[in-house]
Amino acid sequence: MEYYNTILLLLLIFLFPYLYFLLIPNLFKLRDPNNAIKTTPPSPYPYPIIGNILQLIGQNPHQKLDQISKTYGPLMSLKLGSLTTIVISSPEIAKEALTKNDLVFSSREVPDIMTALGHHEASLVWLPVSDRWKALRKLCFSNIFSPQKLDSTKVLHRTKAQQLLNYVNSRCENGLSVDIGRAAFTTVINSLSYLFFSVDFARYDDNDNDNNVITSDFKEIIEEIMVESGKVNVSDFFPILRFLDPQGVRRRGEDFIRRLMGIFEGIIDERMRLRGNNLRVDNNNNGGGDGDLLDSFLDMMEEKDYVELSRNDFLHLLVDLFVAGTDTTTNTIEWAMAELIRQPKIMAKVREELQEVLGKDGIRKPQESLDFTTNLPYLNAIVKETFRLHPPVPLLHHKSNSKAELCGFIVPKDTQVLVNLWAMGRNTSHWGDDADWFVPERFIGSKIDIKGHDFKLMPFGAGRRMCPGLPLAHRSVHFILASLLHGFDWKVEDGQNHGDLDMREKYGLAIRRCQPLRAIPIKGN
Template sequence: MSLRFGHVPVVVASSPAAAKEFLKTHDAAFASRPLSAAGRIIVHYNAGIVFAPYGDSWRHLRKIATLELLTARRIDMFRSARMEEVRSMCRSLLVADDRETGIVDVRGRVTALTFNLITFMLMGKRYFGKDTENEEGARKFLEVIAGTFEVCGEFPIGDYFPWLPKFLDPAEHRMHSLAKSLHEFLGENISEHENKRKNNKKNNTDEDFLDILLSLRDNGDKHLQNENIRSVMTAVSNVMGYHVPRGTTVLINAYAIARDSTAWGDDALLFRPERFLGTDLDIRGRDFEAVPFGSGRRQCPGMALALTTVHLTLANLLHGFEWREPSGESIDTSKEQYELTLLLAKKLRLIATPRLEQGTL
């Protein structure tokens, strides 16, 4: 369907066939990203992979991500760290958040796990659990990340009514505050790594992603200034018989596509995982009935890392524990919280009962 957000024409693709047209057939024509307040403020004038317009700079940053940082070899290098973090989280589940009821805040535990994995790969640091760097600082940084996801999911007045004064846009003020905190946190880690490099305290065996980026920068990569490093760390065509004017923003409605009855049947809204048995459905961008990582030129470069981490974490949680709802509570999946990503409106509160001996978790 065709909409208009302020002065911006918008086309929404809500079926697998429409998604295929934009993400594959006409991928090159729609590979750029519209300029936005979030890209301008949070990642320093669209300096990163997510917000940068399609062009030489974006292609270079994407190449660094896929050939230097997120290769199969690099991901495998951190295999033992992933295993240990998941084991640590499973052991932590033996102590409930509410000891009287035994209730565990599953989202909080998984958030801490994810944060530890990412910061260890990026900066060689852990922030939650034993032998951590600065748990209080990490919690504040997580609040900044959560705030960033919230504000990026809001309706930014300036993006759609650019002639209005910026001081009228509440999202703009919040973005500046969040960006300041975000850049300070990442800037401190960049300075710390630079000092270690000067003092020869790093070697190839303990390189993290930030070391690699700094090495590329110091070896003359003009596309990798500090603002780019921080951001890496956080046309006309006719489509399906319709004329899509130049400058149109295309939104791929992955929510509707995953619930499309023509692709999934009349029971599309039912939790029925056995529907995938015996199928060769590919969620890596080849098929368009489900596009959790996108497809085409703008596909998520962290897909392999995400799948590896999710499978490892979920397998350990299901193998190591029996899960049940607290007495009198039920999991309500009908209410959602809209941000940059989609979350359950309420935290996932469950009771975990170990299925294994403590020493084997």
């Protein structure tokens, strides 16, 4: 009902101005300098004023776009209000867009929610390619995501994995179920928060009286940002309405981001007070013993000629890292566990591999130094298959900086470009008739990777806008999955049939499960 009320409002506001433009002939046609007519890609008929908005309402947008593309092709155009959108649903076209036209499509259409508190002006995710963006990306790689930095955090990740295993073991001994998503989130967020601030942000049990817990609703804040970011927002389709914020999405975004930044501000202020008293954090868990990443960033910002990162920039960067680095990883782990619980034979096979490589001594923790591709090929295949069926972000967002040609069609300047990873992962022409089934064996012996080289499987994107957090996310997903599976079998709670597990999706900027996955751990043989 909310959507139809919104559409009625738009009809009243935009009826007369838009009639003028709707009467212009050949609205979707463009001429090149030689007067040869070229058109934008095929499109379903756009309704007056609202365009194709109604055709996306009623189910998850990535699924609806996949259905529409079966009629109009893997490269199609839509009118979403006043926003022209190109949708790509094939690896071949995605490759042309993100290699040949990489620079042209290197910007992003910024959702209104991401303009909250000016976040888009300091965000690594939403900034256009520029010197500022390059400096932020270089800073992240050199200080967080480089192989050397990741290798220096092995002790930290082993410690956090052991905390996860201790929690699962306690639930197992009492015959209680585990909220897989919550447990995975707690492990991921505490790994990040300890890496940055030497403090845990979350706890496994609400009854835990750990004084180091910063906030009990950190997960809820992150989830709300992701959900709000994925909502249909009128202001995104009609930018002229942004000043009204008719659905209150930006106002809620401001509240969420302000709360996150308030947490970070408090930690930074306390750290600066300690530094003022010549006290430094001795964080042995990060492998260095002489400060955490917050100390490293503060050291850089105190250098005499350092101008690349202000305190405000750092706060917005933290928002990006914690939002993008937790929910997506958590969802991937939850989806993988759901698929394995549905198919006990696959779970038994991967547990056998883990026991062969790591031994059979109960809850012994996996070693992060393992090369998951070489030493645990079946686990690696399971992760790839999860990324294929359940990409962390179903629609990659890009925007054209100038007019471009793509597969013989014209893409006008300032067009939103969506790459439908969800549709590409279920394309039967590339994955076979069993494309909708979870079959890890399809990756055994395959050279397909997730590093943006093969456009059939690119959960982290490709080209210059590829997610810089891929190395950390890749390690975290494998390491936490191995920890959950090694030493434990799992069954659905309440006597449910594993084949009846609810696998419906809930759309947001990342795809999550409609129903949280709760399962009972059982000590393995």
